[in-house]
Structure formats: C-alpha cells, structure tokens
Amino acid sequence: MTTSLTKEKLIEMFGKMIEIRFFEEKVFELYAQNLVPGTIHLYLGEEAVAVGVCTALNKDDYITSTHRGHGHCIAKGADLNRTMAEILGKKTGYCKGKGGSMHIADFNIGMMGATAVVGAGLPIAVGAALSAKLRNTSQIVACFFGEGASNQGTFHESINMAATWCLPVIFVCENNLYAMGTRQSRVMAIENISDRAAAYGIPGVTVDGNDVIAVYKASQKAAGQARKGEGPTLIECKTYRLKGHSRVDPAKYRPKQEVEEWLKKDPIKRLKQHLIETKTLTEQEIQQIEKQAQTKIEEAVKFAMESPTPNPEEALEDIYA
Amino acid sequence: MRKITYRDALREALREEMKRDPTVFLLGEDIGKYWGGAFKVTEGLAEEFGEERVRDTPISENAIIGTAVGAAITGTCPVAEIMFGDLTALAMDQIANQAAKIRYMFGAQAKCPMVIRTPFGAGVNIASHHSQSLEAWFMHTPGLHVAVPSTPYDAKGLLKTAIRGNNPTVFCEHKLLYPIEGEVPEQEYTIPFGKADTKREGEDVTIVATLYMVHKALNAAKQLEKENAINAEIIDPRTLTPLDTQAIIKSVKKTGRLIIVTEDCKTAGVSAEIAAIAAEHAVDYLDAPIKRVAEPDTPIPFSPPLEQYVIPNEKTIIKALKEVLQTW
Ligand SMILES: Cc1ncc(C[n+]2csc(CCOP(=O)(O)OP(=O)(O)O)c2C)c(N)n1
Numbered sequence: 001m002t003t004s005l006t007k008e009k010l011i012e013m014f015g016k017m018i019e020i021r022f023f024e025e026k027v028f029e030l031y032a033q034n035l036v037p038g039t040i041h042l043y044l045g046e047e048a049v050a051v052g053v054c055t056a057l058n059k060d061d062y063i064t065s066t067h068r069g070h071g072h073c074i075a076k077g078a079d080l081n082r083t084m085a086e087i088l089g090k091k092t093g094y095c096k097g098k099g100g101s102m103h104i105a106d107f108n109i110g111m112m113g114a115t116a117v118v119g120a121g122l123p124i125a126v127g128a129a130l131s132a133k134l135r136n137t138s139q140i141v142a143c144f145f146g147e148g149a150s151n152q153g154t155f156h157e158s159i160n161m162a163a164t165w166c167l168p169v170i171f172v173c174e175n176n177l178y179a180m181g182t183r184q185s186r187v188m189a190i191e192n193i194s195d196r197a198a199a200y201g202i203p204g205v206t207v208d209g210n211d212v213i214a215v216y217k218a219s220q221k222a223a224g225q226a227r228k229g230e231g232p233t234l235i236e237c238k239t240y241r242l243k244g245h246s247r248v249d250p251a252k253y254r255p256k257q258e259v260e261e262w263l264k265k266d267p268i269k270r271l272k273q274h275l276i277e278t279k280t281l282t283e284q285e286i287q288q289i290e291k292q293a294q295t296k297i298e299e300a301v302k303f304a305m306e307s308p309t310p311n312p313e314e315a316l317e318d319i320y321a
Numbered sequence: 322m323r324k325i326t327y328r329d330a331l332r333e334a335l336r337e338e339m340k341r342d343p344t345v346f347l348l349g350e351d352i353g354k355y356w357g358g359a360f361k362v363t364e365g366l367a368e369e370f371g372e373e374r375v376r377d378t379p380i381s382e383n384a385i386i387g388t389a390v391g392a393a394i395t396g397t398c399p400v401a402e403i404m405f406g407d408l409t410a411l412a413m414d415q416i417a418n419q420a421a422k423i424r425y426m427f428g429a430q431a432k433c434p435m436v437i438r439t440p441f442g443a444g445v446n447i448a449s450h451h452s453q454s455l456e457a458w459f460m461h462t463p464g465l466h467v468a469v470p471s472t473p474y475d476a477k478g479l480l481k482t483a484i485r486g487n488n489p490t491v492f493c494e495h496k497l498l499y500p501i502e503g504e505v506p507e508q509e510y511t512i513p514f515g516k517a518d519t520k521r522e523g524e525d526v527t528i529v530a531t532l533y534m535v536h537k538a539l540n541a542a543k544q545l546e547k548e549n550a551i552n553a554e555i556i557d558p559r560t561l562t563p564l565d566t567q568a569i570i571k572s573v574k575k576t577g578r579l580i581i582v583t584e585d586c587k588t589a590g591v592s593a594e595i596a597a598i599a600a601e602h603a604v605d606y607l608d609a610p611i612k613r614v615a616e617p618d619t620p621i622p623f624s625p626p627l628e629q630y631v632i633p634n635e636k637t638i639i640k641a642l643k644e645v646l647q648t649w
Contacts, residue, residue: 037446037623037624037625038445038446038447038448038623039446039447089446089623089624089625089626089627090624095623097622097623097624097627098448098449098620098622098623098624098627099448099449099623100446100447100448100623100624102447102448102450102451103448103449103450103623115450116447116448116450116451117407117408117410117411117450118380119380148379148380149380151379151380151381152380152381152382152411153381153383153384179350179351179380180350180351180356180359181351181355181356182350182351182355182356182377182379183355186377187377187378187379187380188379253355253356309624309625309626310624310626310627311626312626312627312629312630313630314627315617315619315622315627315628315630315631316617316619319618319619319620
C-alpha cells in the first residue's frame with residue numbers, strides 16, 4: 001500500500017473500520033443470545049468498502065444500502081446508538097423499530113435507507129442523482145450492491161440511465177464472490193463485474209476491496225468526475241464475507257482453502273500493518289483507538305437494551321405523509 | 322397414518338412429479354445443492370435429478386418467470402421458486418401480463434403449464450420486504466390459478482395437481498407452515514382445484530380461513546367450544562382461483578354467520594372477495610353482519626410487538642366470533 005493520504009484521513013478510516021468490526025461482532029453476539037429479532041447479514045470482512053467509499057463523500061452526499069447495510073450506515077456517519085436500537089427493534093431506533101437490521105436509514109446524513117430487495121437500490125440512487133442535478137446542488141450518490149444484484153435488470157437499466165443522463169452516481173459493487181450459496185462463476189460468464197461498464201459507456205474499475213486506500217482512491221476519482229458533471233463510474237470491490245450469508249449460515253459451500261486465503265487479506269489487519277509500517281500510528285495508539293471504539297459500542301448496546309420497545313398501536317402510524 | 326412436515330410433503334410432490342414426467346424441471350435462486358432452497362423445500366433434489374433439472378438461477382426474478390413461461394409454452398413443465406412472496410413483485414410483468422394472458426390473447430393456440438412456488442406470511446420479524454401476504458394480487462389476475470395449502474396433505478396433493486395442470490399456478494406457501502406436521506398417505510393422491518375442505522364441522526358459525534390462519538382459526542374454535550359451547554365450522558378453500566363458492570355458501574346457509582380470517586391486508590383482499598360472494602349469494606341466510614379478521618392496511622413492521630399487533634391471532638378471531646354471535 002502506498003499512499004498520499006493525509007494522516008488524519010487514514011486514522012479516521014481506521015477508526016470507522018474498527019467501529020464497524022466491533023459493532024458487527026457485537027450484533028453477532030447479541031444474536032446468539034436471542035436478543036436480535038429476525039435475521040442479520042453482517043458486514044464483517046467488507047469494512048474497507050463502505051469506509052473507503054464514504055470517506056470520499058461529503059456529509060450531504062447520498063448513499064443507498066442493502067440487506068447487508070450496517071457497515072454502510074456507520075461509514076456514512078450514523079449514530080451507533082440509534083443503529084443498534086433499530087436492530088434490536090426499539091422505539092429509539094432510526095426507524096422506530098419498523099425497519100430492523102435490513103432497513104436502517106438516516107436521511108439527515110444522506111443515508112437513504114437499506115432495501116432488502118436485491119438490486120432495488122440502484123434506480124433509487126439514479127433518482128437521487130437526477131434530483132441533485134435538477135436542484136442544482138453538487139451532491140453525488142454512492143450506491144452499494146452485491147455482485148448478485150448485478151444480475152438484476154435494475155442494475156443494467158439504472159447504469160444505462162445514469163450514463164445517458166450523465167448523472168453523479170458511483171455504482172459500488174461489493175463483490176464478495178457469493179450470493180447466499182451461489183458462487184459468482186455459476187451465474188455469470190464474466191469474472192469482473194466492472195466489465196459491464198463498457199456496455200453502457202462509463203468507466204468501470206476493479207479494485208482490491210480489502211484495501212481501504214485503493215477503495216478510497218478509486219472513489220475519490222469517481223466522486224470528482226461525478227461532481228464535475230462527467231457522469232457515473234462503476235467500481236467493483238473484490239472482497240469476502242468473514243461469516244455466512246445470514247444469521248447461522250455455516251457457509252459450507254466455500255472451500256476451506258479459499259476462506260483461509262481471504263482471512264489473510266483481512267482489511268483491518270492489513271490497514272493496521274500499514275499504519276505501523278509507515279509509522280502513522282504506534283501499537284499503543286492503535287490500542288487506544290480500539291478501546292474507544294469498544295466503549296462506544298458498549299454504550300450503544302446499553303442504550304439499545306435500555307430503550308423501550310414501541311407501543312403495538314404504533315404499527316398503524318406513519319403509512320402516509 | 323404416517324406424519325410428515327409441510328416442507329417434506331412439498332418435496333415429495335416435486336420428486337414424484339419429476340419422476341413421473343421428465344419434462345418437469347425446477348428453477349430458482351439457491352434451490353440446488355449448495356442451499357436446497359431458502360426454506361429447504363428442494364433439498365436433495367439437485368443431487369437426485371441433476372443440475373439440469375434443478376437449476377440454480379441468477380438473482381433475476383423477472384427472467385426466472387419469463388424463462389418459465391417460454392419453457393412452458395414450448396412443451397416442458399417448469400416449477401419456479403421465488404424465494405419470498407414479496408419478490409414476485411419483481412416478476413409481476415411475466416406473471417400477470419405474460420403467463421396469465423398468453424393463452425387468451427393468442428386465441429388458445431398455446432397453454433402455459435407452469436407453477437410458481439413462493440412463501441408468504443409474517444411472524445418471523447423480517448420486516449416489510451419479506452413478510453407480505455399478496456395472494457389477492459394473483460386472484461385479481463384472470464388466467465392464473467392460485468393455490469393456498471394449509472396442511473402437509475393439502476400441500477402435496479395440490480402441488481401435484483398444479484404440476485399436472487395446463488395453466489400457470491401461483492402456489493402460495495407460508496413460512497410458518499414448513500415445519501408443521503400432518504398426516505400424508507404413502508400412496509399416490511391428488512387434490513382437485515376448486516374444492517374446499519371442511520377443516521372442522523360446526524353449526525353455529527362459519528369461519529373461512531386460509532394458509533396459516535386455518536391453524537389459528539382451529540385453535541380459536543376449540544377454545545370457543547370449550548368455554549362457550551359454540552361450534553364453529555372451518556372452511557379452507559385450498560385454492561382461491563378457482564374458488565369453491567358453493568362450499569362457502571352452503572356452510573353460511575347452514576350456520577347463518579360468517580367470519581373470514583386471512584393474513585393479507587383487509588382492503589381489496591382475499592377476505593373482501595369471499596365476503597362479497599357470501600353477500601351476493603346468501604345474504605338472506607345471514608343472521609349477523611359478516612366480519613373480516615385480516616391484517617390492517619399497513620406494511621409489515623419489524624419489531625416483534627408491532628408485528629404481532631398486525632397479524633390476526635386467536636384473540637382477534639375469538640373477538641370477531643363473539644361479535645357475530647351476539648345477535649344469537
Ligand atoms: C430481489 C431479491 N431476490 C432474492 C432475495 C433473497 N436474497 C437476499 S440476499 C441474497 C443474495 C444477495 O447477494 P449479493 O447481491 O451478492 O449481496 P451479498 O449478500 O453477497 O452482500 C438473496 C438471493 C432478495 N432479498 N431480493
């Protein structure tokens with residue numbers, strides 16, 4: 001990893017990645033204790049993608065998210081307390097307990113919400129970008145989705161539309177190689193999703209999604225172009241889930257050796273090593289950051305656990321504006 | 322008789338029909354040997370019949386159903402799985418505009434023998450995109466058959482009929498039914514479409530219920546009998562299209578009272594259609610207004626207390642029963 005990033009940015013990114021890692025580990029733990037209703041799709045192992053992309057965005061830029069969305073929220077700057085409270089179904093959660101793990105949103109920070117319908121976020125991102133253009137703002141939109149989602153019509157229709165209208169969107173494909181148990185090679189005849197960009201006449205790049213600096217740099221370039229009115233970019237980030245698809249999926253469909261290879265490429269381990277090698281941070285400073293993150297997460301859990309559940313009748317509210 | 326689960330009953334139907342007819346094949350997301358279907362209905366079938374006939378697809382619902390349509394009108398019998406009922410929305414063009422209309426629009430030159438299996442229903446805290454009951458959408462589309470099995474026995478018999486049929490069938494399952502056990506004979510049988518089943522005989526009030534609500538209605542009826550000596554009759558239509566209106570009318574004429582319990586939301590829902598039929602054909606026999614127990618007109622919320630509030634349950638069923646019985 002070589003970098004021209006400022007020290008502050010690097011440390012900020014490390015802090016966010018650590019927060020996501022600890023947050024997700026905590027969610028997993030709470031799930032095992034039966035404290036999380038429903039299901040969960042953890043972002044463990046993919047932290048560099050959300051953090052690399054969101055660090056290249058401004059606060060008023062938008063993102064759309066997926067069923068695997070906790071990391072996107074945290075990277076965009078969501079409050080950990082309200083995120084955790086939503087996952088536990090509490091009244092104090094971002095969506096008052098109506099959304100849960102798969103549907104967190106914080107419109108105050110441009111986080112337009114996680115959709116659990118695979119591929120549904122792409123056209124919404126295009127719409128937000130169109131609106132930014134119509135409203136003459138300099139906002140841009142980053143749209144997260146998996147490689148599995150890139151087989152939906154919405155992927156192709158959205159990129160074509162954004163390309164034709166030269167809209168400020170960064171299409172971020174989180175290619176973690178598997179959609180549930182389906183390996184990419186079993187449902188696509190191509191290896192790189194970024195190749196699909198050519199069909200729509202936009203730049204497409206593939207980056208190491210476990211290298212936050214690479215993700216950041218590609219995102220920064222795409223963001224710059226989008227802001228200048230030069231249109232969308234498709235960035236494919238190759239990454240890997242540390243765990244199964246959802247809740248208790250043991251992910252037996254992944255060869256052991258492959259898992260081990262990817263574990264070696266853990267994005268957090270790699271960034272840590274980089275920070276130490278470049279003398280950006282000392283071991284001690286790293287531990288300090290980790291401790292701070294742990295404390296924040298403990299606070300979030302405490303907040304969420306102590307929060308009340310919604311009153312049942314609230315189910316009938318908020319249907320129409 | 323042996324007891325098996327709803328899930329196993331469905332799998333048996335698929336297996337038997339695949340053995341009987343080599344043109345039957347399955348397609349869907351993660352239905353093959355790496356997952357066996359999100360609810361494990363197709364588990365083991367890819368191993369048994371090979372990946373040509375148990376086909377994992379990309380995440381492309383509209384193309385899954387469109388592919389099934391194309392295969393159906395050219396001499397095969399596809400059984401497509403849509404992982405969650407909510408996601409039929411992505412394939413609605415192929416379901417409602419293509420599959421449902423191909424025969425009629427082309428002057429009966431073609432038939433479209435295919436099945437779309439998909440689970441509906443709330444109750445497992447997976448929120449607004451994974452919990453809906455959308456049976457009424459398909460009931461509202463001429464050209465489709467709609468099956469709603471509530472027991473392992475019905476699931477197996479109806480699925481076999483759907484596969485052998487000549488029309489596109491939306492085969493509505495319910496997430497909470499998969500682990501439920503019930504008697505299923507070893508020997509071959511099928512259940513005709515358009516034939517309701519009386520799940521419980523009674524003379525005081527008729528309950529028409531579908532899918533998981535049949536079980537809640539049964540619990541409620543038992544409790545009512547024990548506590549109030551009132552005997553409810555439970556009619557399970559088993560298919561919504563065709564609908565066994567005669568069975569419903571007959572029961573209503575007998576009891577003079579009707580409540581309808583379905584899990585879809587109330588407005589323009591399954592219960593609305595059934596109420597209308599009873600009103601059209603048996604209004605003179607009714608001793609009390611018809612009552613509908615259905616979900617309120619909201620999306621399905623995530624948090625357990627919210628979700629439980631919107632799903633009909635034994636308590637809300639008993640309340641409705643007591644209301645129609647007040648004019649006793
Ligand atoms: C339209 C749609 N089809 C199917 C599903 C069920 N499902 C949920 S996540 C998932 C896999 C998604 O894979 P990918 O887009 O690569 O994202 P990942 O889970 O790998 O992050 C599937 C099939 C869904 N939620 N929505």
